[in-house]
């Protein structure tokens with residue numbers, strides 16, 4: 001914050017929004033996309049007497065069909081009031097499968113986290129781990145004077161093998177909050193699990209696949225922090241040695257990621273050449289491309305090109321009240337097929353799983369769960385890694401700028417392919433996995449840095465197929481696309497006041513198909529989730545004194561398990577319209593005759 005020769009751009013980076021009184025490392029380098037606090041004088045258009053309920057729009061974790069009307073068996077495992085918890089140990093609780101459930105067989109298990117808060121507080125990242133395996137990565141909602149309440153419900157059936165273990169495990173919740181005279185909000189959090197008994201019919205059949213064993217790849221307790229690894233720069237990498245049982249026949253790595261501080265808005269970061277030419281601080285540099293790279297024994301095994309989650313305090317907080325941004329309450333995790341690498345993992349020795357982030361600035365929180373399927377008949381499964389090809393990451397960028405105005409285009413692509421043989425009691429199976437990514441980011445800076453337009457598209461395609469001889473016995477495909485557009489402008493007014501305009505459009509789209517002849521299971525789903533927001537904040541002397549935000553969202557899920565549609569709009573805490581449909585139309589993917597369709601589906605896959 002040394003020079004004042006470029007006031008608009010310094011504002012752009014951090015001058016106006018720099019809050020020197022804040023000790024939290026999350027706040028040291030607020031960019032314009034991380035707005036300052038709301039003035040105590042700012043009152044929203046609504047003077048609620050009861051707390052406002054915030055929520056993220058998505059399908060319910062358990063569809064409400066007549067078949068699934070059974071009441072779950074529920075149990076609360078944790079309660080804590082998170083006041084000054086930053087750099088303190090995570091809150092721990094003992095987890096034992098409740099013995100009062102009438103059935104010890106479950107069709108689904110869901111996690112519910114409820115929270116309330118009142119006062120002033122930033123959005124805080126948090127994570128929940130069971131014996132080191134992450135179950136949820138989430139962000140708190142920013143409270144108001146009158147208080148807020150929200151809950152996150154997540155289907156955690158894929159962690160079944162952990163959740164039903166017949167022994168006591170440690171549940172750990174880390175939420176680094178800071179409470180002082182300015183930031184008064186204490187988060188009151190309750191954690192429940194709901195255990196759904198088996199039901200008849202299709203529904204169980206379509207319940208998510210469950211690994212036999214889950215090996216956490218995270219930091220071990222005790223810690224004064226979350227269990228995630230912290231990746232603080234481009235050259236930083238974190239790893240852990242893992243040993244797996246010798247009878248594994250399938251392995252999938254599930255990766256959790258979130259980005260903070262200088263990289264919270266990585267997709268809007270500027271190229272270093274531009275920063276250097278303009279003598280700017282490096283905060284918000286390294287350009288807008290990021291890639292999470294997973295290595296096995298030092299070699300690239302897969303990648304994650306993450307969805308740009310906007311946390312509840314991001315860009316313009318009024319956009320996310322009460323409908324929060326896509327993924328903010330339940331951050332997506334990303335699967336990487338590891339079966340082709342079993343040939344190397346099955347030797348009974350330890351192997352090193354590593355994580356790094358291309359172009360990273362401080363800080364990324366990354367960890368993973370290794371989901372393993374075990375052979376019930378063979379004690380030792382053998383394998384061989386047949387082929388691994390990794391196109392190196394290709395990044396190209398075009399810079400065209402004069403002073404603080406310019407246009408930047410960044411493109412990237414990556415291909416990771418692996419092929420491996422596994423000899424289990426299911427036979428000699430050759431699995432190939434292929435991850436393909438494309439990225440383009442077009443950025444415009446105008447008005448000497450006051451105006452920024454970001455237009456980004458991330459596309460990813462993952463394909464896995466397993467063959468026994470010439471017969472395909474497993475095939476899966478996931479096609480993702482994450483469009484993200486942001487228009488933001490800062491209009492200087494009289495009296496130390498500026499108008500911060502931000503219009504944002506983002507989408508999370510994914511189409512998945514999976515056909516498994518060993519487990520006799522087929523699954524197909526398509527989600528299209530689009531959010532558009534328009535907001536203005538009036539910022540005076542580093543405080544938001546007025547403003548508005550309006551958000552429209554259309555969420556559409558059609559899957560073998562359920563259908564869900566929601567079309568909703570909010571404006572400054574008020575819902576303008578909200579249309580929900582939870583029935584599948586004719587000819588959608590409800591598949592009572594799934595087995596009959598197996599062949600058809602498989603042939604569609606490749």
Ligand SMILES: *[C@@H]1O[C@H](CO)[C@@H](O)[C@H](O)[C@H]1NC(C)=O
Nearest residue numbers: 041042043044045046047048
């Ligand atoms: C909300 O309440 C505050 C304090 O009582 C008052 O100053 C303000 O005018 C009220 N706002 C509205 C929109 O009613």
Ligand SMILES: *[C@@H]1O[C@H](CO)[C@@H](O)[C@H](O)[C@H]1NC(C)=O
Nearest residue numbers: 091092093094095168170171
């Ligand atoms: C978990 O249970 C053990 C044994 O009963 C007890 O000593 C410990 O304090 C418990 N831990 C927590 C976090 O409640």
Ligand SMILES: *[C@@H]1O[C@H](CO)[C@@H](O)[C@H](O)[C@H]1NC(C)=O
Nearest residue numbers: 097099104164165166167168
């Ligand atoms: C759980 O473990 C206890 C003690 O080891 C044993 O008595 C009990 O039968 C086990 N329950 C199940 C369902 O395996």
Ligand SMILES: *[C@@H]1O[C@H](CO)[C@@H](O)[C@H](O)[C@H]1NC(C)=O
Nearest residue numbers: 005006276277278279280403
């Ligand atoms: C950046 O700093 C250098 C050396 O101090 C100076 O020569 C140059 O004019 C500065 N550039 C800008 C755009 O201020």
Ligand SMILES: *[C@@H]1O[C@H](CO)[C@@H](O)[C@H](O)[C@H]1NC(C)=O
Nearest residue numbers: 493494495496497540541542
């Ligand atoms: C504008 O900011 C300056 C510096 O912080 C301060 O001295 C001045 O009083 C402010 N003016 C108004 C109208 O708030």
Ligand SMILES: *[C@@H]1O[C@H](CO)[C@@H](O)[C@H](O)[C@H]1NC(C)=O
Nearest residue numbers: 487501502503504533534535
């Ligand atoms: C931003 O949204 C507002 C409100 O919908 C609209 O009037 C304005 O034209 C939008 N600006 C841009 C650049 O999209």
Ligand SMILES: *[C@@H]1O[C@H](CO)[C@@H](O)[C@H](O)[C@H]1NC(C)=O
Nearest residue numbers: 553554566567568569577579
């Ligand atoms: C959502 O609802 C709005 C308002 O009724 C309507 O204009 C829009 O077309 C709807 N969108 C979809 C995809 O149904």
